[in-house]
Amino acid sequence: MIAVAGILIVVAFIIAIDARPLWRKKQKKELWVFSILMVFGTALCLIYALDINLPNPLDWLTAIYKPLSDMMNNFLK
Known part of the structure; x- marks a missing residue:
């Protein structure tokens, strides 16, 4: 919880500096x-x-293109 409070304090400080102008x-x-x-x-x-698990977008791309890659590997053998 200290990390969350620290993040929010830093964000408030950045907003105070950058948003005013x-x-x-x-x-x-x-x-x-x-x-x-x-x-x-x-x-x-x-x-x-x-520490919430956030899925990696690269895993999604791998899941989409893996069948295509396997098909091309079998075709070229």
Whole structure:
């Protein structure tokens, strides 16, 4: 739980530093992109800190292309 609190404190600090100039300059699009990336990064950090198993996308690609690879190997032998 200390890791989660530390992550949230760091995220709040980053938002306080980076989001204020974007808000003052009325850069709405940049603020949206910053917010989306910050939420995505924070979620990944929290998942890692809580030791939740997150599947690897490379495993999905392997499962999709493995039959094709086996078929090509059998064809070329």
